[in-house]
Amino acid sequence: MTDDIAIRTRQREIATEHLLFKLMEYVEARHPGLLDYMEHSLDHLGDPAGDGSKDDDAVRTIAQRMIVGARAERKG
Template sequence: MTDLNVQTRQREIATEHLLFKLIEYVEGKHPGLLDYLEDSLDHLGDPAPDTTKDDDGVRRIARRMITGVRRDG
């Protein structure tokens, strides 16, 4: 694995962790955030211009993230 791949993976892990914690915190202060985010997923899509485009895949990941915050928060 190249250094760039390792850095990209590490950045993704760190970003996901910080985002989860931020969402947990805000949901604790302002209940309803998770519902609001979940309701927005129909507008989420994959901007890829080629055959890797997968809108449903992006939405599945977002739903799993919301489910994880609900479970852990």
């Protein structure tokens, strides 16, 4: 992967995570229970990689941290 592609991928990931995080906060504030629903879905989340880099637990951990962060932001 070229540096330009890696940079654009990172930037897109940061922007997407920010927007998703804010959407989670917004919806949870208006419809309590979203974060619980999302949290209960994590058992079905996995890494689609087909090689040695596959790490389902790492993907679930990232998602769990996002949910925890949204909960903390809502309370704060």
